[in-house]
Amino acid sequence: MALRIRLRQQGQCNRRMYRFVVADAHCPRSGRYVECLGWYNPFATEGKAEFILSEEKALYWLERGAQPTESFLHFLGKASPSAIAFLRARRLARAKKRKDERRRAATRKKEASR
Numbered sequence: 001m002a003l004r005i006r007l008r009q010q011g012q013c014n015r016r017m018y019r020f021v022v023a024d025a026h027c028p029r030s031g032r033y034v035e036c037l038g039w040y041n042p043f044a045t046e047g048k049a050e051f052i053l054s055e056e057k058a059l060y061w062l063e064r065g066a067q068p069t070e071s072f073l074h075f076l077g078k079a080s081p082s083a084i085a086f087l088r089a090r091r092l093a094r095a096k097k098r099k100d101e102r103r104r105a106a107t108r109k110k111e112a113s114r
Contacts (some may be wrong), residue, residue, distance in 0.1 A: 002067070005066050016042065017043075020038045020040065038053035038054050053072045062090075067111055
């Protein structure tokens with residue numbers, strides 16, 4: 001099951017609110033979800049947008065392979081810069097692993113041709 005961390009739309013027309021949710025990638029935008037991580041209200045009082053995001057829950061799901069959307073990453077960067085650093089480190093580790101695998105495959109291919 002491919003999981004995504006994304007915004008779930010709810011509320012009245014012209015007064016939308018959003019929840020940060022972990023959902024199956026194939027579920028509709030406002031459909032079923034696994035867990036709610038927080039909420040975002042762009043129409044809060046005093047003209048400022050409000051949001052609450054549980055950093056612990058977000059890191060839990062990111063560690064288990066849930067893919068974040070661009071809009072979620074924007075809010076995650078505001079709420080927890082350390083989580084963004086975690087994602088960057090994970091991306092670098094994956095890139096290094098792929099590079100090592102390609103290097104090993106090229107070495108094996110070279111030895112097999114001898």
